[in-house]
């Protein structure tokens with residue numbers, strides 16, 4: 013099969029499965045994209061885990077703990093999907109902790125009050141859903157199937173987050189202040205989750221042809237803004253963008269320009285928490301090395317005992 | 322799945338089964354008779370429910386410290402699962418305590434608004450066993466093994482309690498605790514039989530928690546005054562010893578030879594007398610809830 017045959021195959025919406033032939037570039041691009049997604053799930057545990065010990069009710073504590081646990085599960089399915097392409101989880105983790113592979117920049121912002129837990133559910137899981145729902149039809153089978161399960165869970169996270177914010181907005185002045193403060197901090201970084209504008213995005217065309225990506229960054233970002241505006245109104249919070257208004261001609265909301273300097277600064281390692289997040293992951297990974305070694309050694313001994321017996 | 326309706330396509334408002342690993346939010350005790358059985362002291366029953374609740378709540382709080390810090394992703398998921406089970410047990414027991422007490426305190430009032438001396442958990446659950454400086458994965462596993470073996474033995478008897486609510490909570494808890502014990506036992510074998518280093522850690526881990534072992538079996542006045550309702554922990558000592566000895570034998574470990582941690586003027590966890598670690602744990606857990614009195618979350 014040639015590269016052109018392959019492109020025709022995926023253009024006809026045929027699913028690619030692990031044992032099928034695929035171009036090296038397709039394989040590499042997928043491994044990079046899925047690994048980056050897996051890393052995001054795992055790094056994304058940190059900002060929310062930050063509030064588990066202090067959750068202000070036992071019900072919220074249980075919801076938050078279950079959510080963070082789900083994210084670990086998402087990381088597991090996605091690393092498993094990379095392994096069907098010949099990648100190795102330990103190797104990908106090594107690349108993450110050495111800063112050689114990226115994860116979603118959104119997690120390089122701090123969680124500073126409990127409303128952040130709700131706003132992350134609403135906006136961050138919400139933006140993730142916008143990005144990921146189209147991936148449920150992505151050309152690579154194991155990735156598409158993982159995304160279906162993940163999207164269902166993300167949508168539940170989104171509703172839980174929104175419900176927390178609703179409860180807080182119906183509460184005390186201080187709770188409402190927390191929610192607005194949190195929205196002010198997370199709105200722009202959430203818009204940045206869709207990546208550089210189409211004009212700046214280098215990988216888009218090839219990925220669209222391969223059906224690894226199905227919509228451009230700007231299309232998805234617009235979708236997210238259009239969905240979030242009425243949700244913000246229902247909540248009673250102000251989105252921190254004076255240019256945000258409905259444009260009847262376009263049938264979409266116009267919105268202000270993203271601070272691209274900040275975007276690239278955070279992508280390139282200088283956000284408020286980049287070092288902290290990677291260091292946290294590196295420490296957990298290194299502190300756990302002796303445990304993983306013990307498990308491997310034990311399994312090897314048990315296997316050889318069985319052989320003898 | 323339509324792109325135009327990204328949320329609608331995946332959101333089914335009536336379907337709460339989207340959690341990967343479950344949270345047990347639905348009421349597992351629906352249909353259970355909640356009246357206090359005749360002849361049972363409400364003060365004693367309240368205190369007993371708090372003892373069992375606080376053990377679970379405080380250990381759950383400790384276990385969540387591992388979240389995002391476990392040696393493997395699979396273990397992150399497993400420890401969160403165990404913490405969620407214990408949190409679920411704590412919530413049911415606190416709710417029962419509040420309703421038996423009859424002063425209008427719900428699970429949150431009891432978890433967040435009691436002071437240290439009102440917490441009745443055994444001291445084993447409150448000490449730092451890692452990932453903080455007080456321990457590591459082996460200490461965590463050692464505590465989990467001892468705790469879940471003990472609590473499982475208690476709950477297996479509590480299933481026959483005269484209080485139908487306690488009996489139902491125990492019936493649900495037995496399955497969970499059996500899994501926790503098995504998980505801890507498997508890791509004990511792996512660490513003890515893995516590398517030389519992991520074996521040293523496992524031996525040290527068991528020695529770290531062992532001073533708090535005896536306290537688990539000291540029957541408290543409250544337990545004594547609730548015949549057929551409470552399980553006197555002295556009743557389960559022989560069984561717990563035996564189960565742990567089996568694990569020790571399989572792992573080729575010796576039972577630690579360390580002196581018990583003494584009580585303070587004869588009082589310990591069940592009396593509300595704790596270790597220095599407890600105040601910090603509660604400060605962190607309760608701070609936000611207390612800083613906005615009356616707020617709903």
Ligand SMILES: [Fe+2]
Nearest residue numbers: 053082083086
């Ligand atoms: Fe996720």
Ligand SMILES: [Fe+2]
Nearest residue numbers: 083137166169
């Ligand atoms: Fe999520």
